[in-house]
Structure formats: structure tokens, C-alpha cells
Amino acid sequence: MSMKRKTWIQIFLHIILIAGLIIVVLPMVYMISTSLKPNGALYEYPPRFLPALDEVTLENYKYVLGQGKFYRNFLNSMCVSVASVLIAAEIASALGYVIARFDFPGKNFLFGFIVLTMIVPGLTLIVPQYELAVKLRVINSLAGLVPFYAAWTIPYSTFMIKGFVEGIPRELDEATYMDGGSVFTVFGRIIIPLAKPGIASVSIFNFLTAWEEFPWANTVLNDNLKRTMPIAISGFFGEHQFTQWGYVFALSVFSLLPILIVFICCQKFFVAGLTSGSVKG
Structure with a gap:
């Protein structure tokens, strides 16, 4: 050429x-x-x-900051997002480790089922999820968001972390076993530290998913003080007979800040985790 x-x-x-x-x-x-x-x-x-x-x-920002419920909605989103990330990271890390390192009956079926759940649109499950939330008595509660958000993100997280674990040499596991370590020792002292980039990358994705989610939160939550940021933003639509777009976008800017901070601080983990996990998985 x-x-x-x-x-x-x-x-x-x-x-x-x-x-x-x-x-x-x-x-x-x-x-x-x-x-x-x-x-x-x-x-x-x-x-x-x-x-x-x-x-x-700056009047739009002053108005938004003057709304007491804004701080509560912001805190609700932060608590829900962080809790969902921690739960998903813990379960997906253990599940990815087991699938990557051990052979057991039904292993391929289990992994295939996990991959299959990744392609099912979340909105198609909103009716059975709502019935489950009613039975668990978590309607109009932040507890009605965290387990469902974690369940949505665990399949993708498991898929990515499994690929990362497969890139860790098995000789490290064997050396730990020879020193008297158990499976939990290998998981806690070998797998978790070396798989941190992969866990961090999927955790960023999971945080974005929980922070930005609207349909399920709008379905489950009714109390204004328990609502999350996406619902708080939608509350300005049609308010006072027409939409106050200045307030909407000012609140959107505030909602965007945590996402930018998380991504900027963890960008190297996000890129490394996606590339490594996708190739190895």
C-alpha cells in the first residue's frame, strides 16, 4: 500500500x-x-x-439545591448503587472463580444459562419481578431495588470475571495448596487481588446500571423521599403545566457528576477489564 x-x-x-x-x-x-x-x-x-x-x-442550580428532597434522592441513588455493586461483585467473583477453576456436573449448562440470561431484556421480566417484590414485601422500599439490580448485573459480571480468572496461572493455586492453603485461601489471597482490574471494570458498569435505572425504580417506589435521581429528574417534566427544562438539565448535570468521577478515577481498570475479560471469556 x-x-x-x-x-x-x-x-x-x-x-x-x-x-x-x-x-x-x-x-x-x-x-x-x-x-x-x-x-x-x-x-x-x-x-x-x-x-x-x-x-x-445559576438560578436553575440554586433552585435544585434548594429542594430538600434532592439530597435525599441523591443519597438514595448512591446507597442503592453502592450496595448493588458490592453484592454483585462478591457473588460474581465467587461464581466466576468456581466456573473457571473447577470441573463439576452441569458446569457447561450453568455457564450457558448465565450467558443466556444476558440476552433477556429486563423489561420482559418486570411483571414476575413485581410479583416477587410483593411477596418479599419490599414494595416502596430501597430494598426492592438492591437485590434486583444485583441480580441483573451478576450474569455479565460473572462472564467477565471468569475470563479474567482464566488468565491467572494455575500454578499459583497449586503453590497455595502445597503450603496448606484451602480453596478459600486461594480465592481470597490469589484470585481476588490478581482479578481486581476485572472486578473493578464490571463494578463500574454495574454502578452505571444501578445509578441510571428508571423503569423498575419508578414501578416499585411511590414515596418521594425514597425515590432515586432518575425519578427525581422525571418529576420536573410537566410540572407547573409545562416542563422547566432549566431545572431538568441542572439536575441532570448533578446526576452526571458521580458517573464522571467514577469513570475518570477507574478508567484504566474499565479498559483493561473489558479487553482481557472479553478475550479470555
Whole structure:
């Protein structure tokens, strides 16, 4: 391939990447710019993508922060997301370790069933899940979110962590057994430390899933003080006879901050875990 052709290919690829970046970034830029506009400016014609400097205001953020329920909704989302991540990480790590290291009857069937559950849309199970939540008496409670969120993310987490565990040399397990260690010793001192990147990557994904989930939380929770951030944001739609888009986007910016912080801090684990787990799995 000639140098000229390679150059044109690189230029074409860069154009595609830049176009993709613009498509991804523009909605976020519009969200931030809209949150800095007064609500009246949202209906001006012709519309402007960015506000004028003399129009920039923090009133939308002040209003949102002045709502006492905002802090409660934010705390609810944080507690639910963290609890779901911890439960899913613990169960998926143990399950991934067992499937990757041991042979037992029904192993292939179990792993195939786990993979199968990954392709079932969550909304198709909302009716039986609701009936189960009623029987467990967790309706209108944060306890009605955590076990279901964990159950949704365990199959994917197990699939990824299994691939990571298979990349850990078995000689380390055998050396631990020779030193008198048990299965639990291998799991706690060998597998968990070496599989941290994989566990961290799926935990980031699980956190995003729990933090952003709306349909199930809206179905289970009725009390405003027990609702999560996505439901709190939806509460501004149609309020006062029309949607206060400035409030909606200001609250959306606050909701986005934990996600950005988690991803920026753990980005290297996320990339490493996805690539390694997908290849080994």
C-alpha cells in the first residue's frame, strides 16, 4: 500500500472519529448550556445553542439545591448503587472463580444459562419481578431495588470475571495448596487481588446500571423521599403545566457528576477489564 493511500485512509478515519466525538459530546454541551439559561430563554426564536454571556445564570442550580428532597434522592441513588455493586461483585467473583477453576456436573449448562440470561431484556421480566417484590414485601422500599439490580448485573459480571480468572496461572493455586492453603485461601489471597482490574471494570458498569435505572425504580417506589435521581429528574417534566427544562438539565448535570468521577478515577481498570475479560471469556 502506497504512502499516499495510507495518508488518505488515516485522514478518513480521523474524520469519522471527529464526527463520532461531536455526536457524543454535543448533547452534553447542550445540556450544560441549557442549565445555565433562564427558563424564558429556552423558548426564544431563533433558538441559540449557547447562551449569551449576559444570560448565563445559576438560578436553575440554586433552585435544585434548594429542594430538600434532592439530597435525599441523591443519597438514595448512591446507597442503592453502592450496595448493588458490592453484592454483585462478591457473588460474581465467587461464581466466576468456581466456573473457571473447577470441573463439576452441569458446569457447561450453568455457564450457558448465565450467558443466556444476558440476552433477556429486563423489561420482559418486570411483571414476575413485581410479583416477587410483593411477596418479599419490599414494595416502596430501597430494598426492592438492591437485590434486583444485583441480580441483573451478576450474569455479565460473572462472564467477565471468569475470563479474567482464566488468565491467572494455575500454578499459583497449586503453590497455595502445597503450603496448606484451602480453596478459600486461594480465592481470597490469589484470585481476588490478581482479578481486581476485572472486578473493578464490571463494578463500574454495574454502578452505571444501578445509578441510571428508571423503569423498575419508578414501578416499585411511590414515596418521594425514597425515590432515586432518575425519578427525581422525571418529576420536573410537566410540572407547573409545562416542563422547566432549566431545572431538568441542572439536575441532570448533578446526576452526571458521580458517573464522571467514577469513570475518570477507574478508567484504566474499565479498559483493561473489558479487553482481557472479553478475550479470555
